[in-house]
Amino acid sequence: MGFDFELILAIAFLVTGVFWVYDRIVYLPKRRAILANMATDARKALGKDAEQRLAQTPKFVVEVKSYFVIIAVIFGLRSFVVEPFQIPSGSMLPTLKIGDFILVNKFEYGLRLPVLNTTIIPTTDPERGDVVVFKYPLDPKINYIKRLIGLPGDQIRYRDKTLTVNGQPVSKAFLARLPVSLNPNQEPVDVFNENLGGVQHEVYNSFRFTPHEGEWTVPAGHYFVMGDNRDNSADSRFWGFVPETNMKGRAFYVWLHWDAFLSIPSFKNNGLIE
Structure with a gap:
């Protein structure tokens, strides 16, 4: 994006x-x-x-x-109400597929000036578990999408494929093991149902060693984000925290799937984003 x-x-x-x-x-x-x-x-x-x-x-x-x-x-609709995006990578699998077209609520986190992204009318704050679109901190011209894991002041730990928030391990239940043929990453993965503060969603874990394990304290005015494809996502574990000023909105709906230019668009993935 x-x-x-x-x-x-x-x-x-x-x-x-x-x-x-x-x-x-x-x-x-x-x-x-x-x-x-x-x-x-x-x-x-x-x-x-x-x-x-x-x-x-x-x-x-x-x-x-x-x-x-x-x-x-x-311009008015895209800037202040809802903005469409297309998912370009598999970092949010299995929640969002490569080629999904999504809608982002631009008013959810406050009315912001276009381009500058400065909040002029506050509304609600981002919540843990939200799927958020934001300006990539290392290059604000690029838009990223991840799941919000840590709020300002939170203590985040990720080790041995276990996520801990403020000292409490995030619960997850095993659902299935996907073979290589069913995973776009071309490697077998385990699928879990994760409960992140009451928000239930699926995540992938591979069998490889997970790089950039560690502990982080989220500073004021910032957020910690991760992809649901936990072992195939460049996120806050790699490049740091997301400033509040970079937030663009909450992804809430998949309205189309079109993974290649010569393929036929479909509505098979349509639905609310959890």
Whole structure:
């Protein structure tokens, strides 16, 4: 999820907005004056394009400002309500598959300024167990998705494939053993049902040694995140904590699965994200 479409959309919104305002200030009054002096039949005979070109309105002004409304609607929805993303990797298996298209609630963690991501209206705080989308701390142009494990002040420990939060091991129940043929990582894994503070979800554990085991204390204003594919996820164990200012929203729904360009999209994975 490294394509900064939000920035491109913001620029398009500003550019088309400037042309829209310029047209309304400079050319719209002139067009209205011309139309007011035209006979009714003549006004009806004018096509929409011809009407827009009255008062010698430049064609490029007409073209650019015509996109403003639709871009403004898309920009507003994606910035403040809901934003779509596609899952590019297997770090959140089995919860999210490669090629899943998801929806992210942008209002869940506060109303934020587009691009800058600064909170202007606080709402609720992220909760342990949420599947969150955030700006990658080492490169904010890239969006990451992981499960929120540690809140500010929490003590996190991960050793021997056991997750401990504030001294309490997170319970997990064995569900199945997947062979290589059923795992995109091309290795056998055990599937567990994990209960993280009341949020139940499935996780993968491989049979390999898990690198970057250790203990962490989450600092104020930061969060600790991990992928559900515990042995195949680059997360807070590797690159550190996620600042609160990097949070973008909570992933809540899978609406489409499309894993390859030449494949047929499907709705087999549709549903709420736990």
